[in-house]
Amino acid sequence: MASLSELLPTGAIRLGLPASDWRGAVRAAGELLAATGCGTDEYTAEMIRNVEENGPYIVVAPGFAFAHARPSPAVLRTGMAWVRLAEPVAFGHESNDPVTLVVALAARDPGAHTAAMAALARLLGDPEAEAALRAANGPEELRGVLERYERATDGGAPSRGDGPAPASAADSPSASGAESGADAPVASAADVPAASAAAPHGGGPRQDAGQEGAQGAADGPAVHKILTVCGNGVGTSLFLKNTLEQVLARWGWEGHVTVEATDTISAKGKAAEAVAVLTSREIARTLGDVGVPVRVVADFTSVKEVDAVLRDTYDV
Known part of the structure; x- marks a missing residue:
């Protein structure tokens, strides 16, 4: 699978670009995709329609929007564009x-970019990498930050170490420098409660009224499934999947809980296999009652917030 730096050439990076509104911002990014041979004007229109139809769920972290649409003939090849707005x-x-x-x-397809999405999610959740991106003075310098980060992490966790994530979102701003208000505790190997360190099937997820599907999963298979859901299943859900998998690894639960990224239509059919759904507020409204708990996450790159949601889901 292609790396983040491979999917983001220097020609697809613009810093200090003006935009009058969100449509102009998405259009600017779409024009870069077209200029680098990845998409057409129709694909740009599809990205804008995605927000018009599903709401601003693509704003997955403070100050950061991940614009995308479904794979279609309007996509010429898989690639990315990066726009840092002037205002x-x-x-x-x-x-x-x-x-x-x-x-x-x-x-072009749902799978070729998954490694790049995981790298981008980790990068935007890492305060040192985020600060370097914010300070980059040009496309070459920004791309150099991406390449150095990828070499340092080598596809794994960020180089800042294995300790707890920052104690507040102010310590880990998004690439925009904006702050988040989440204040839940962060799990690490050192501070996960003893009751939660065991396999999750011992206690099962917290049950909401009428959640027979989740109860069945808790009482049955030793391996649980959690769905992360977005409008198209190829973009923002992958951000949330990566962050959730980081939390599961910190808890030592990665062998007991699997995570599947999917779209809203598929999620309604797959919910019966899952113990919970994690998604944005906008997509949660679209999903409605799917028979298992639907947990809302505001910042898809925040280990701290996802940790709190997982604790609530499993009542630990």
Whole structure:
């Protein structure tokens, strides 16, 4: 699978670009995809329609929007574009606005870019890497940060170490420098409660009224499944999947809980196999009652917030 730096050439990076509103910001990123041979004008229109139809769920972290649409003939090849705006714009997201960074994805298929998405999610959740990206003065310098980060992490966890994530979102701003208000504790190998360090099937997930599907999963298979859901299943759900997998690894639960990224339509059919769904507020409204708990996450790159959601799901 292609790496982040391979999917993001220097010609697809623009810093200090003006945009009058969120449509202009997405359009600017789409124009870069077209200029580098990844997408067409129709794909840019599809990215804009995605937000119009599903809401601003693509704003996955404070100040950061991940623009994308489904794979289609409008995608010529898989690639990405990076736009740092001259002035922030509002997408209508209740907690992550305003946006100063728009990264766009054109995907030929659902799988070729998964490694790049995981790298980008880790990068934007790492305060040192984020600060270096914010300080980059040009496309070459920014791309150099990406390449150094990828070499340092080598596809694994960020180089900052294995300790707890920052104690507050102010210590780990998004690539825009905006702050998050999450204040839940962070799990690490040192501070996971003894009751939660065991396999999750011992206690099962916290049960909401009428959640027979989750109860059945808790009482049955030793390996649980959690779905991360977005509108198309190829973009923002992968951010959330990666962050959740980081938390599961810290808890020592990676062998007991699997995570599947999927879209809203597929999620309704797959929910019966899962113990919970993690998604944005906008997508949660679209899903409605799927028979298992649906947990809302505001910052898809925040280990701290996802840790708190997982604790609530399993009541630990």
